[in-house]
Amino acid sequence: MKIFSSEQLYQADQITTEKQQITPSDLMERAGTQIFNWLHQRMQGAQVPIHIFCGIGNNGGDGLVIGRLLIENGYNVHMYVVNCSDKRSKNFLINYDRIKNVTKSWPHLMTSEEDFPEINPEDIIIDAIFGIGMNRKLDGWVKKLIQYLNAEKAFKLAVDMPTGLYANEPLQDPEAVLQANHTLTFQAPKLSFFLPETGKYVPFFEVLEIGLDPEFLHTTEPLAELIAKQEAQKFYKQRQKFDHKGTYGHALVIAGSYGKIGAAILASKSAFKAGAGLVTSFVPKCGYSILQTALPEAMVLTDTEDTFITDIQLNFEPSAIAVGMGIATEKKTVSALVKLFSETKAPMVIDADAINCISENKELLKVLPKYSILTPHLGELERLLGPTKNDFDRIEKTKAFSKKNDVIVIIKGANTITVFGDKLYVNTTGNPGMATAGSGDVLSGVIAGLLSQGYDPLIAAVFGVYLHGSAGNIVSQQVSYEAVMASDISNALGNAYLALFEQEPQPQEEPQEK
Ligand SMILES: NC(=O)C1=CN([C@@H]2O[C@H](COP(=O)(O)OP(=O)(O)OC[C@H]3O[C@@H](n4cnc5c(N)ncnc54)[C@H](O)[C@@H]3O)[C@@H](O)[C@H]2O)[C@@H](O)CC1
Numbered sequence: 001m002k003i004f005s006s007e008q009l010y011q012a013d014q015i016t017t018e019k020q021q022i023t024p025s026d027l028m029e030r031a032g033t034q035i036f037n038w039l040h041q042r043m044q045g046a047q048v049p050i051h052i053f054c055g056i057g058n059n060g061g062d063g064l065v066i067g068r069l070l071i072e073n074g075y076n077v078h079m080y081v082v083n084c085s086d087k088r089s090k091n092f093l094i095n096y097d098r099i100k101n102v103t104k105s106w107p108h109l110m111t112s113e114e115d116f117p118e119i120n121p122e123d124i125i126i127d128a129i130f131g132i133g134m135n136r137k138l139d140g141w142v143k144k145l146i147q148y149l150n151a152e153k154a155f156k157l158a159v160d161m162p163t164g165l166y167a168n169e170p171l172q173d174p175e176a177v178l179q180a181n182h183t184l185t186f187q188a189p190k191l192s193f194f195l196p197e198t199g200k201y202v203p204f205f206e207v208l209e210i211g212l213d214p215e216f217l218h219t220t221e222p223l224a225e226l227i228a229k230q231e232a233q234k235f236y237k238q239r240q241k242f243d244h245k246g247t248y249g250h251a252l253v254i255a256g257s258y259g260k261i262g263a264a265i266l267a268s269k270s271a272f273k274a275g276a277g278l279v280t281s282f283v284p285k286c287g288y289s290i291l292q293t294a295l296p297e298a299m300v301l302t303d304t305e306d307t308f309i310t311d312i313q314l315n316f317e318p319s320a321i322a323v324g325m326g327i328a329t330e331k332k333t334v335s336a337l338v339k340l341f342s343e344t345k346a347p348m349v350i351d352a353d354a355i356n357c358i359s360e361n362k363e364l365l366k367v368l369p370k371y372s373i374l375t376p377h378l379g380e381l382e383r384l385l386g387p388t389k390n391d392f393d394r395i396e397k398t399k400a401f402s403k404k405n406d407v408i409v410i411i412k413g414a415n416t417i418t419v420f421g422d423k424l425y426v427n428t429t430g431n432p433g434m435a436t437a438g439s440g441d442v443l444s445g446v447i448a449g450l451l452s453q454g455y456d457p458l459i460a461a462v463f464g465v466y467l468h469g470s471a472g473n474i475v476s477q478q479v480s481y482e483a484v485m486a487s488d489i490s491n492a493l494g495n496a497y498l499a500l501f502e503q504e505p506q507p508q509e510e511p512q513e514k
């Protein structure tokens with residue numbers, strides 16, 4: 001699914017009205033009707049008080065349409081206009097006028113704190129104050145209204161976006177954002193829903209299609225691409241009957257130091273689980289017996305040094321490499337990386353301490369192989385790029401880094417984002433159970449396993465992140481978030497592949513009366 005910017009959505013709006021020969025207020029009617037249908041299906045006429053707060057722009061206009069339809073269908077509706085400015089939009093005014101046709105009680109005009117209504121915990125609040133058109137900080141009584149509503153226990157439903165958030169710009173005032181329980185967003189999710197500083201205000205959302213021009217939606221390069229099952233399925237390469245282990249490549253995992261050999265085990269095992277034909281682990285000498293015991297399927301090569309990596313000597317040509325998990329940042333390790341980066345032709349995943357080595361020794365950037373995949377968590381990323389001001393600044397700096405160095409960067413987190421030049425891929429799988437030691441090592445192994453099977457680096461990155469998160473979801477459903485361990489995620493990779501083509505359970509039909 002595509003994530004469009006607010007500018008693109010305005011453009012889509014305009015093209016749609018032109019091509020479909022409808023008025024903007026017809027489009028608003030569609031949008032409001034979608035939300036009404038959503039509510040009506042769930043409420044079935046229940047007389048719960050619904051408080052609709054409408055701004056003075058088109059988001060407010062949507063609120064007025066929703067209110068009108070609810071009133072027409074006999075719901076218990078209380079409408080308010082958050083009258084913070086005289087500049088009411090044309091389509092707000094059209095729908096303001098239409099309210100007259102369905103009720104004698106005109107929406108309550110709010111102009112100060114004194115107008116804040118009483119709301120009970122069982123009531124419903126609909127936030128149609130601002131949507132994608134918010135263009136400045138909320139202040140004065142409007143900010144107080146948001147805080148007042150946040151303090152209420154009533155269920156809060158946001159129209160298009162929670163008021164106070166921007167679609168694709170950083171948050172200005174965390175104390176002036178509506179804490180919506182649910183958001184119904186039009187046509188495409190917004191980038192801010194997926195970033196840590198802003199996404200926390202959008203715990204649940206659904207996309208409601210409003211019939212924007214399909215050609216525009218199809219042909220426009222989006223701000224980002226959301227990767228869910230439907231997208232992930234397209235990446236999968238079917239195995240052929242006469243394939244043999246050579247077909248799936250020989251992955252090399254360079255990892256571990258004294259006390260951190262587990263990183264090499266987790267990554268090597270995950271490369272196998274992702275489908276690599278052969279896996280060799282390169283570790284300091286101290287890791288030899290540990291690896292041979294823990295993972296008999298892997299071949300093991302060792303450094304001359306006992307406790308850390310100093311010189312990577314190979315006796316084969318790997319088809320993919322994952323390097324850096326638990327290798328520390330000793331000077332000799334940095335030299336070994338310079339040599340590896342300069343000489344190796346295989347596609348590479350660069351993780352953890354290998355990223356830290358780059359941050360501390362910028363000369364490594366000069367030899368970074370093209371299309372390498374870097375997999376930093378936020379701490380590693382800040383070390384690499386320097387401090388960033390906010391989530392959006394971080395994305396822009398990562399794009400610049402990716403372009404300058406011709407690499408793919410995976411920003412790991414709740415919604416991991418893969419960055420390649422200006423392209424962004426936002427992952428939808430994963431859960432807080434995966435915030436556990438070693439889960440990053442598993443991801444590096446998975447991506448190396450995909451690379452070794454011949455997946456293109458960008459696809460290996462995006463697909464690997466999806467499968468890894470999916471495995472994490474499968475495990476957490478079995479054992480709880482708390483009990484997820486990295487080795488469980490690795491073990492669940494097989495189920496993640498199977499889940500890729502599993503049919504979703506169909507909703508049970510209501511029993512029919514005879
Ligand atoms: N294609 C789409 O996405 C569609 C969008 N529609 C709705 O239209 C919304 C966008 O409408 P608008 O562009 O009118 O924008 P909004 O309704 O979000 O409000 C913006 C208006 O309020 C003013 N304003 C902005 N920030 C303010 C602040 N902090 N304090 C006081 N005034 C402020 C602006 O000058 C502008 O007039 C969407 O979010 C959606 O709800 C639908 O009606 C139809 C289709």
Ligand SMILES: Nc1ncnc2c1ncn2[C@@H]1O[C@H](COP(=O)(O)OP(=O)(O)O)[C@@H](O)[C@H]1O
Nearest residue numbers: 377413414430431432434435437438439440441
């Ligand atoms: N809250 C979360 N939701 C979803 N995924 C998460 C969450 N926290 C962590 N993860 C995932 O777990 C992995 C953690 O990686 P990392 O921090 O490198 O772990 P380690 O260094 O212990 O191996 C990443 O893939 C990240 O996206």
Ligand SMILES: [K+]
Nearest residue numbers: 127130161163
């Ligand atoms: K809103």
